[in-house]
Amino acid sequence: MIDIRQLAGLEGVPNKVFDTLVMGRGTYEPALDVPTTSPYSRLRQYIVSSTLTIDDPTVQVETGDPIELIRRLKAEDTGMDIYLRGGGRLAASLLPEIDEIILTSYPVVAGTGISMFSGQFHPTLFTPARRESFDNGTQVTWLTRA
Template sequence: MRRLVYYIGVSLDGYIAGPNAEFDFYPVSDQMAAWINARYPETLPTHIRKLVGLDGVPNKVFDTLVMGRGTYEPALDVPTTSPYSHLRQYVVSSTLKIDDPTVEVETGDPIELVRRLKAEDTGQDIYLCGGGKLAAALLPEIDEIILKSYPVVAGTGIPMFSGEFRPTLFT
């Protein structure tokens, strides 16, 4: 069975973005960039893959991406409606309208979406790209968390999990 993997960049104090969804304050070292490019090239948006010479590199771990509206919307500034065209893309939102056949908007229960995706036999996992509210909603279905820990303190912003108090053990 496929796994849902929350692969996310996070500050030392647990924030995945600033209060206005900014993430440009995260220092990406050459070493971290090389690690991402080698291990998880599919986690880079399509336009970035082209810039760093990874266009056409096969997906290694993930073939499907699930993200919330707040994670998706900055892509519209690039501008693109399909920020990860090398992956199957699902945006969880009850109000978003997208006119792009490569991006599916899930208006229903995100848990049910993930359970359907996990039941597929594709040989690759599902990338939970963010954000914090969606991660909290999907917490019972998250099988693994991979943190890209950045040596910076944000002070405030969007937490890695933004939901109710629910201690959950990962081993």
């Protein structure tokens, strides 16, 4: 089974920031083509989908309200953060529960792509907390809920 951490050269390195991953079906499905059912095996993995079934005890498919899932996970207080991976529709539905956005921008115009938040428009104020720039022009900005 292939693990993302293995591909990135991070095998055996402990999690430092988050221990839980939540993603939608569209973000998860490419892993099945690799093939692997558990692409982030060192994390607790939750797939939000009303149509997907996975036979892997390390991956939990959540068919209910994603807001309730996030609130339940936050209440567990494991001491680590929850990582939302991809999916503009899922991100838009979870916007009331998002505490921080880590935004990576590249100096490339690539055409169309997936919206960061896709759905009803709900202006939500976030404040830049930190920015890191790299020699290739890439910038990572940490935004916290105001």
